Amino acid sequence: MLHLIAAATAEHGSKTAYYVAAGALACWAVLLGVFGITRETFPPSAGVARVVMLVSGLLMAATMASAVIVSS
Numbered sequence: 001m002l003h004l005i006a007a008a009t010a011e012h013g014s015k016t017a018y019y020v021a022a023g024a025l026a027c028w029a030v031l032l033g034v035f036g037i038t039r040e041t042f043p044p045s046a047g048v049a050r051v052v053m054l055v056s057g058l059l060m061a062a063t064m065a066s067a068v069i070v071s072s
Contacts, residue, residue, distance in 0.1 A: 015070045021063040028059050 032052065035042045043049040 017066040018063070018070050021059065021066045025059040025063045028056065032056070 043052055
């Protein structure tokens with residue numbers, strides 16, 4: 001059974017990188033939504049806002065890059 005899974009993965013390519021990156025981006029979006037709704041002063045400073053934008057951009061870029069890389 002394992003050799004069939006390994007053969008299918010080798011034939012179609014592993015999409016694990018995309019799933020991990022997309023999952024992390026989705027979790028980040030949910031957390032930002034929760035913090036944005038529940039905290040009136042989110043983000044508390046310009047520095048925190050820049051970090052949030054940086055992390056969001058990096059997660060988006062990683063998701064896009066992994067989607068392109070694992071596509072056939």
